[in-house]
Amino acid sequence: MMDRDAGKALAAGAAVAEVTDGMLVGLGTGSTAAHVIRLLGARVAQGLRITAVATSRASAAQAEGVGIRVLDFADVPRVDLTIDGADQIDARLFAIKGAGGAMLREKVVAAASDRMVVIADRSKRVAAIGDAPVPVEILPFARAALLAALGEGAVLRMRDGAPYVTDNGNQIVDCRFDLADPAATAAWLDGIPGVLGHGLFLTEVDAAYIAADGVVSRLERATMSR
Ligand SMILES: O=C[C@H](O)[C@H](O)[C@H](O)COP(=O)(O)O
Numbered sequence: 001m002m003d004r005d006a007g008k009a010l011a012a013g014a015a016v017a018e019v020t021d022g023m024l025v026g027l028g029t030g031s032t033a034a035h036v037i038r039l040l041g042a043r044v045a046q047g048l049r050i051t052a053v054a055t056s057r058a059s060a061a062q063a064e065g066v067g068i069r070v071l072d073f074a075d076v077p078r079v080d081l082t083i084d085g086a087d088q089i090d091a092r093l094f095a096i097k098g099a100g101g102a103m104l105r106e107k108v109v110a111a112a113s114d115r116m117v118v119i120a121d122r123s124k125r126v127a128a129i130g131d132a133p134v135p136v137e138i139l140p141f142a143r144a145a146l147l148a149a150l151g152e153g154a155v156l157r158m159r160d161g162a163p164y165v166t167d168n169g170n171q172i173v174d175c176r177f178d179l180a181d182p183a184a185t186a187a188w189l190d191g192i193p194g195v196l197g198h199g200l201f202l203t204e205v206d207a208a209y210i211a212a213d214g215v216v217s218r219l220e221r222a223t224m225s226r
Pocket residue numbers: 028029030031032033084085086087096097098099100101102103106
């Protein structure tokens with residue numbers, strides 16, 4: 001665990017090095033993104049001038065706590081650079097996100113970003129995304145119908161004996177999909193009324209910093225268009 005956390009911090013440091021004066025930075029959510037916020041806060045204390053938007057209330061609170069000025073994303077048309085974690089990432093820069101429940105805000109912020117970078121310790125790096133639940137944010141009004149539509153293995157996420165509620169006031173269904181064709185699965189999910197978001201990030205990620213054995217490697221989507 002210590003080793004994984006050291007990897008998260010190392011990857012975060014590599015990505016934070018991309019942040020320069022004047023940027024509007026998108027802050028991800030989760031234990032890896034928390035390192036980014038901590039490191040950015042330290043740089044802000046040393047004089048770095050940035051503003052930020054956060055992909056969750058938790059990240060906004062952490063950022064404000066370390067002196068980063070957080071804007072309301074509702075007022076922000078474009079973001080320069082977003083740095084976020086992932087549950088799985090592969091060489092195609094396909095990612096599964098949302099174990100922390102923030103994937104809908106994470107995706108809209110990523111989509112509004114000129115550059116989106118995923119940071120991860122080696123445990124997240126996989127040959128091909130698939131062996132992890134895909135979180136799907138649903139309209140609670142349609143819960144039973146959507147659980148049925150999402151198929152076998154779809155499980156309503158619970159917390160403290162009640163359905164988990166996202167920052168958006170919705171619920172999450174964790175799904176097990178055959179991801180032989182991730183784009184087809186994403187398109188299918190995008191077409192289901194009442195599905196408000198999901199954790200398949202297939203086009204949003206521009207680069208990934210992966211830490212393993214004290215070394216960070218970078219994967220870059222150099223030639224593919226977004
Ligand atoms: O909803 C949560 C996010 O997608 C996280 O970025 C993802 O779950 C990775 O979180 P962690 O860095 O805590 O493993």
